[in-house]
Amino acid sequence: MFYESILPDSLAGDAPEVAEPLMENDAFAGFYERSARSLWAYLARVSGDAALADDLMQESYLRFLCLRQPVALFAEGEVAARRYLFRIATNLLRDHWRRPRPASIEEIPEEFFAADAGTAQSDSQEILGPALARMRPRERQLLWLAYAEGYTHREIAAVTGLASVSIRLLLFRARRKIAGLIREQAAKPRRKS
Amino acid sequence: MMMNRCAHEKELAEALARGNWPAACAPELRAHVDACRNCADLALVTEAFQRARAETVSAARIGPAGALWWRAQLRRRNAAVERIGKPVQAALVFALAVNLLVLVGLLATQARQGLAWLTCIEGLPRMSSLHLERVLPATLFTSGWSLLVLIPALAALALLSGVAIYLASESK
Numbered sequence: 001m002f003y004e005s006i007l008p009d010s011l012a013g014d015a016p017e018v019a020e021p022l023m024e025n026d027a028f029a030g031f032y033e034r035s036a037r038s039l040w041a042y043l044a045r046v047s048g049d050a051a052l053a054d055d056l057m058q059e060s061y062l063r064f065l066c067l068r069q070p071v072a073l074f075a076e077g078e079v080a081a082r083r084y085l086f087r088i089a090t091n092l093l094r095d096h097w098r099r100p101r102p103a104s105i106e107e108i109p110e111e112f113f114a115a116d117a118g119t120a121q122s123d124s125q126e127i128l129g130p131a132l133a134r135m136r137p138r139e140r141q142l143l144w145l146a147y148a149e150g151y152t153h154r155e156i157a158a159v160t161g162l163a164s165v166s167i168r169l170l171l172f173r174a175r176r177k178i179a180g181l182i183r184e185q186a187a188k189p190r191r192k193s
Numbered sequence: 194m195m196m197n198r199c200a201h202e203k204e205l206a207e208a209l210a211r212g213n214w215p216a217a218c219a220p221e222l223r224a225h226v227d228a229c230r231n232c233a234d235l236a237l238v239t240e241a242f243q244r245a246r247a248e249t250v251s252a253a254r255i256g257p258a259g260a261l262w263w264r265a266q267l268r269r270r271n272a273a274v275e276r277i278g279k280p281v282q283a284a285l286v287f288a289l290a291v292n293l294l295v296l297v298g299l300l301a302t303q304a305r306q307g308l309a310w311l312t313c314i315e316g317l318p319r320m321s322s323l324h325l326e327r328v329l330p331a332t333l334f335t336s337g338w339s340l341l342v343l344i345p346a347l348a349a350l351a352l353l354s355g356v357a358i359y360l361a362s363e364s365k
Contacts, residue, residue, distance in 0.1 A: 025262050032258035041249035054254075058261060065265030066272070128245045147242035150210055179234035182241055 023065065032061065035082050038149065043089055045148070046140045048133060052096065060089040086149075086159045090141060097137055131181035139174040146171055199231045209239045289357040296350050299343065 023031075039060065043053035064085050132140050138160075145151045145159060153171070157164035201222060208214040208222070214236060215223055226232045 025259065028262050029258040032255075032261065036255040036258075037250040037253040038246070040253040040255060041246055044253075045245060045249055058256070058264075061261045062265050062268060065262065066268050125245075125248070128241045143238070143242065144246075147239045148246040175234050175238050179237050182237060 042144055046144055056092045059092055063088050090159055127185045131178050131185050134181055142171050143174050199229050201225050201232055205232050285357050285360050292350050292354045
């Protein structure tokens with residue numbers, strides 16, 4: 001079903017750019033199934049907040065679907081559409097970090113405390129989680145896109161808006177830093193036992 | 194910090210991407226990784242992130258695609274309605290501005306003429322009977338701005354302004 005059936009004819013007729021068809025529901029459902037989990041993982045790991053990742057993921061897809069030319073973008077290939085989706089999510093994360101932080105402890109989501117509650121955590125959460133938390137947001141983004149998503153430097157530049165030439169150096173520094181933190185984190189349980 | 198690119202980095206990155214590291218790699222490459230700090234970092238970080246990705250992706254709880262699609266439809270529809278409403282709003286503001294200008298112009302003209310026609314109101318209490326020809330001032334048909342034109346014009350302006358203000362507030 002198209003939105004023209006919801007909109008009065010006069011309204012749809014007066015706005016040619018709106019009359020352009022949206023991505024088909026089925027096509028979107030397939031794309032969503034294939035991309036949503038990795039987008040959520042990116043948002044959750046980079047932000048460190050599952051609830052925020054839920055919100056930002058929904059907003060990313062809404063903005064993606066509300067693009068003027070979503071069909072044309074999708075026609076370029078799913079890889080391009082996926083990259084654009086990550087770009088939207090990255091911008092949303094940046095906007096979130098730019099907003100003032102909650103001042104009151106009541107405003108901090110409960111998940112924030114639950115993550116440190118000492119419940120059964122996987123190795124990657126135990127080791128990579130604290131290491132990522134000590135990295136800067138931009139470094140977390142770069143590392144995740146490069147080593148979890150396997151994006152090239154050029155693709156990372158397209159997603160983050162950074163210059164392609166600076167990605168290599170930034171990534172090298174971030175990798176060296178997190179490698180040290182991972183080793184440090186991995187050594188901690190041995191010291192305890 | 195010096196950035197020295199190791200010659201084996203590309204080979205290692207490919208092995209990591211294909212999932213060949215470390216079991217399906219040549220012993221020379223494994224020996225090199227043990228000795229090279231860059232390659233050791235690359236292997237350590239890539240493995241950690243790939244594990245974390247696999248775990249996080251499997252733990253992700255994603256909502257239904259249909260709900261998102263419908264929300265996007267609604268958002269597009271609202272944006273379309275807003276876009277269409279903009280010219281209407283602009284026309285309303287323009288109409289209001291023109292009305293105000295005409296009103297100010299009329300008032301200015303009347304003030305310049307001394308508002309001679311208002312003198313008829315002063316004579317009203319002295320009249321024994323209300324005849325139309327007595328109520329209307331003598332200057333009515335001689336002055337440049339006729340009262341017969343002025344009063345309906347003011348009434349129309351007031352009406353139009355009221356409608357414009359009402360519609361503008363309604364759209365907000």
